[in-house]
Amino acid sequence: MRCWIELNAAALKHNVEVFRKLAGSALMVPVIKSNAYGHGLKEIHDILAPLQPEWLGVNYLSEAESLRKLGYQNRILVVGPIHPKSCPDAFRLQADIFLGEETTLQEWIATPAEQKPRAHLKIDTGMSRQGFLPEQAASLISRLEAHKDKLVGICSHFSNVEDVLEQTYANQQIDAFTSVVHQFRSAGFQLLSHIAASSSALIMQSSRFDLVRVGISIYGLWPSRATQLSFLQSHGRLVELEPVLRWKTEVAIVKGVHAGQFIGYGCTYKALRDMTIAVLPIGYYEGYPRLASNRGHVLIRGQRCPIVGRICMNMMMVDISHVSEVKPGEIVTLIGSDGSEQIEAGHIGEWADTIHYEIVTQLNPAIPRRVSAS
CATH class of the missing domain: 2.40.37.10 (Lyase, Ornithine Decarboxylase; Chain A, domain 1)
Known part of the structure; x- marks a missing residue:
């Protein structure tokens, strides 16, 4: 091809450090799904490797496999839905998966302990994409009681943070998510909770639970103009994100x-x-x-x-x-x-x-x- 892409390693590292500071006590998960948002999975992994990221986020098990072949040994979070029969593959790759619908949940429960991957229960707080409804929490607690050791997280996803200046809907989602998290923890589950992505990590401190999943913005791109304006209004200045x-x-x-x-x-x-x-x-x-x-x-x-x-x-x-x-x-x-x-x-x-x-x-x-x- 008579075109090429140049990747600025210093810019990527700078952006990661910006979000590590913003995350505070939460762990920052760089999301490098979809060929690292088009930047190149291998190249972005290689730039990040010296920073020793404790987690990396992908969408497919095939991406998790690519990371393992590149030598990445820490935690991998697969945020997309996996095929229900793929639990043993996820275990082989030591990848954390999302449980976001009934068939996969059943297959995961039925998978023998020696092949059962770590999982994060997805709660649908208003996105209407992946996840179980908050009113299903009591039933899920009962069904998952025997699998506490392999259920390591609980998560959700915002629907409407980066498109608006007023976060009424997002705050409703946080309230619903917090309620479900409380129910599980009261039942003795020790779970990592996470809901924040780039835009919410930037402008909603209340969204930074235990993990913060940052995709578009580690590449130096603000999620939207509205996110920029919201950050400017609340902080009086913008953090500097450097395009990679x-x-x-x-x-x-x-x-x-x-x-x-x-x-x-x-x-x-x-x-x-x-x-x-x-x-x-x-x-x-x-x-x-x-x-x-x-x-x-x-x-x-x-x-x-x-x-x-x-x-x-x-x-x-x-x-x-x-x-x-x-x-x-x-x-x-x-x-x-x-x-x-x-x-x-x-x-x-x-x-x-x-x-x-x-x-x-x-x-x-x-x-x-x-x-x-x-």
């Missing part, structure tokens, strides 16, 4: 376009003047969203160069009429800084009517990742 990822390509072709000519599929862009365009060897296969066609820009020599025409599977065109004597092979910044200009993943998300989570996680895993110290 830079995405670059190079100019493949430079060509002239006459006034009146159309550019790209569908004839969606018509040159109103003579133009010079650069063809970049990158498109939606590599992870650049087609919806950003005719809306976004890239950086060349520190100048914004608008995207013209539809983004193709493996190519896109940009207007370089205002940048003199651009040559094939010149560096193009897709995400990152060039001179005084900067493009964030969130900017591309806005151009594509989506969120920055989607932009980074859809970066093609085959794109080479290069780790730099800074």
